[in-house]
Amino acid sequence: MHIKYESFVREPLVDGDKDYHQVSEDIISPIERKPGRMWYVGFFFSICLLMFGVFSVGWSVYWGLGTWGVNRTIGWGWDITNFVWWVGIGHAGTLISAILLLFRQGWRTGVNRAAEAMTIFAVMCAGQFPIWHMGRVWDAMWVLPLPNTRGPLWPNFDSPLLWDVFAISTYFTVSLLFWYSGLIPDFALIRDRAQTKFRKMMYGLTSFGWTGTAKNWQRQEALALVLAGLSTPLVLSVHTIVSFDFATSVIPGWHTTIFPPYFVAGAVFSGFAMVNTLLVLTRKILHLEEYITIGHLEAMNKVIVLTGSIVGIAYLTELFIAWYSQSWGEMAAFQWRIMGPYWWSYWAMMTCNVVSPQLFWVKKLRRNIPFTFVMSIVVNIGMWFERFVIIVTSTYRDWIPGSWAYYSPTWPEMGFYLGTFGLFFTCYFLFAKYFPVIAVSEIKFVLKTSGDNYKRKQIQYEEQSSEDFITMVTSHHDDEHEEVAVHH
Amino acid sequence: MAIKKFAVAAYDDEEVLFPAVSKVRKSGYKLHDIYTPFPVHGLDVAMGLKETDLHIAGFIYGMCGTSTAVGFISWIYCSDWPLNYGGKPHFALPAWIPVTFELTVLFAAVGMVLTFCYLNQIMPGVKKHVFHPRQSDDLFVVALELNDSVSEQEALDFLKSTGAKETNIQRAEASWWYGRWDKAEPYEALNA
Numbered sequence: 001m002h003i004k005y006e007s008f009v010r011e012p013l014v015d016g017d018k019d020y021h022q023v024s025e026d027i028i029s030p031i032e033r034k035p036g037r038m039w040y041v042g043f044f045f046s047i048c049l050l051m052f053g054v055f056s057v058g059w060s061v062y063w064g065l066g067t068w069g070v071n072r073t074i075g076w077g078w079d080i081t082n083f084v085w086w087v088g089i090g091h092a093g094t095l096i097s098a099i100l101l102l103f104r105q106g107w108r109t110g111v112n113r114a115a116e117a118m119t120i121f122a123v124m125c126a127g128q129f130p131i132w133h134m135g136r137v138w139d140a141m142w143v144l145p146l147p148n149t150r151g152p153l154w155p156n157f158d159s160p161l162l163w164d165v166f167a168i169s170t171y172f173t174v175s176l177l178f179w180y181s182g183l184i185p186d187f188a189l190i191r192d193r194a195q196t197k198f199r200k201m202m203y204g205l206t207s208f209g210w211t212g213t214a215k216n217w218q219r220q221e222a223l224a225l226v227l228a229g230l231s232t233p234l235v236l237s238v239h240t241i242v243s244f245d246f247a248t249s250v251i252p253g254w255h256t257t258i259f260p261p262y263f264v265a266g267a268v269f270s271g272f273a274m275v276n277t278l279l280v281l282t283r284k285i286l287h288l289e290e291y292i293t294i295g296h297l298e299a300m301n302k303v304i305v306l307t308g309s310i311v312g313i314a315y316l317t318e319l320f321i322a323w324y325s326q327s328w329g330e331m332a333a334f335q336w337r338i339m340g341p342y343w344w345s346y347w348a349m350m351t352c353n354v355v356s357p358q359l360f361w362v363k364k365l366r367r368n369i370p371f372t373f374v375m376s377i378v379v380n381i382g383m384w385f386e387r388f389v390i391i392v393t394s395t396y397r398d399w400i401p402g403s404w405a406y407y408s409p410t411w412p413e414m415g416f417y418l419g420t421f422g423l424f425f426t427c428y429f430l431f432a433k434y435f436p437v438i439a440v441s442e443i444k445f446v447l448k449t450s451g452d453n454y455k456r457k458q459i460q461y462e463e464q465s466s467e468d469f470i471t472m473v474t475s476h477h478d479d480e481h482e483e484v485a486v487h488h
Numbered sequence: 489m490a491i492k493k494f495a496v497a498a499y500d501d502e503e504v505l506f507p508a509v510s511k512v513r514k515s516g517y518k519l520h521d522i523y524t525p526f527p528v529h530g531l532d533v534a535m536g537l538k539e540t541d542l543h544i545a546g547f548i549y550g551m552c553g554t555s556t557a558v559g560f561i562s563w564i565y566c567s568d569w570p571l572n573y574g575g576k577p578h579f580a581l582p583a584w585i586p587v588t589f590e591l592t593v594l595f596a597a598v599g600m601v602l603t604f605c606y607l608n609q610i611m612p613g614v615k616k617h618v619f620h621p622r623q624s625d626d627l628f629v630v631a632l633e634l635n636d637s638v639s640e641q642e643a644l645d646f647l648k649s650t651g652a653k654e655t656n657i658q659r660a661e662a663s664w665w666y667g668r669w670d671k672a673e674p675y676e677a678l679n680a
């Protein structure tokens with residue numbers, strides 16, 4: 001007899017009456033159907049945005065970066081703001097898929113596939129900005145240490161900008177491998193149930209010929225665990241290195257040791273908000289409310305209120321340290337942030353990131369779907385302003401008052417940003433149509449401990465005294481093939 | 489290609505599968521493999537499989553990444569083209585930690601995934617025999633390899649006695665081959 005027991009304190013992760021086949025049916029059948037009208041409208045709109053982005057970037061490259069609003073004082077504008085914003089969004093996917101795996105958080109199984117897809121698409125968007133910001137983009141490959149005829153002269157390995165190249169490209173590669181190694185068994189499921197020849201061929205290719213032997217699964221789990229162990233320090237390193245782009249400089253407002261933890265917390269904060277934005281829509285459109293439950297959304301809202309508070313404390317610490325340092329430059333930088341010409345961006349950041357997420361202390365609001373959706377967008381607006389504040393309001397008034405300047409973006413910069421939304425959502429729409437948006441095999445793995453209908457059967461254990469339960473569990477140890485899975 | 493004969497049993501519950509596996513191991517039949525739709529914990533132990541060494545390979549790949557990064561950067565800065573960046577020493581190890589760390593992770597991850605594919609013999613274009621179309625859905629499929637001296641009926645009766653929902657005899661390619669999944673293989677006619 002198997003004893004599958006999980007405390008009733010934990011909400012079921014899968015609602016409704018499910019068996020293994022029903023799980024396959026619920027998650028795979030949207031892939032086998034024709035997409036609804038909403039999908040076509042959304043996909044078309046995303047393609048339009050992407051095309052406009054391509055046009056804006058083409059314009060910027062053809063005429064040069066003079067078409068942008070950046071100038072000698074404010075060298076980084078919307079481009080690097082957007083870069084940091086997108087990279088930050090990506091972090092939530094890795095947090096869910098890797099860190100929550102190490103922490104054995106069962107609820108990650110419902111959301112990790114979509115969150116990790118979001119990571120990959122967000123990093124793709126982020127990568128565009130430093131590349132096209134180079135201006136002479138045809139020389140972009142020289143950020144890599146390639147053999148050349150200039151000595152050879154190598155890139156500067158002591159520079160955070162080069163660390164970024166390695167960090168972002170490694171992050172993208174490892175996330176992709178982690179994601180895909182989990183997708184292979186689910187592709188095999190689609191292949192085995194495929195009714196059309198074309199689908200059978202395509203998913204035959206993408207499933208790599210997976211058949212799911214015991215040894216296959218043993219290696220798959222070992223791989224997932226080690227990749228999670230590697231991704232955990234990796235994701236922390238990525239935003240740490242992004243923060244080094246600023247923190248290792250001597251610009252007031254940037255030159256601060258608080259940046260790495262503050263950036264990582266902010267990244268997780270914005271990333272979870274984006275996961276909520278996507279999943280609230282995905283669960284509704286694909287009818288996956290029983291797999292991505294309100295409990296899942298609430299768990300993510302808890303992470304949002306935690307990381308939002310960390311970010312808030314970081315903002316206040318910055319202000320305190322600026323005063324405590326009694327450094328003229330530091331104090332002036334923060335005074336101008338709050339009250340200078342860009343005051344509106346500082347206060348937008350403060351409202352969206354520090355004040356409004358505090359509403360999530362209220363359980364009713366954490367479990368309210370429309371409120372969650374609105375908050376997820378508010379948080380991402382706030383986090384965009386955070387990066388804008390850090391970048392623009394630290395540089396627009398530099399050491400020489402004669403070079404003080406103001407910065408507004410031009411249409412190619414805005415078009416470029418919109419274009420990355422196009423890229424992101426084009427990828428996401430294709431993902432939602434052709435990929436299982438929930439990790440089917442992982443849901444099946446937790447089904448008998450955390451599925452609603454199975455949990456209801458566990459009520460007998462819940463009503464037992466703990467002594468009786470222990471006697472029952474231990475008395476079954478005689479049989480060599482008993483597996484006792486007790487989750488507290 | 490080696491076409492072999494298998495007695496195949498499909499179970500629909502792990503609670504039936506585990507005792508069945510132990511009966512198979514005691515019976516003397518040759519267990520070819522067990523196919524499951526998700527990782528069933530304890531099944532590898534029940535089958536007597538060894539723990540995988542994949543993580544050790546990962547560690548070795550990671551160390552290769554570390555030494556590649558430190559070796560390459562120190563060769564560049566100390567020997568190939570020493571440059572003075574803001575008075576920093578040529579051998580500036582602390583400044584190389586980020587790149588070294590990233591390459592360690594990159595080598596470990598890429599190396600492990602390639603090793604994973606190699607050991608599992610999976611790759612785009614690889615094809616293997618699927619004993620039951622629902623082995624990736626909701627059935628746990630046990631395949632016993634039969635040689636000509638074993639009675640098919642006895643094997644099927646034995647599997648039924650362990651609680652299998654479905655049993656049959658299949659002739660199938662035991663290993664992998666290159667092929668398209670939408671094309672039927674010639675040997676499959678033997679099972680029709």
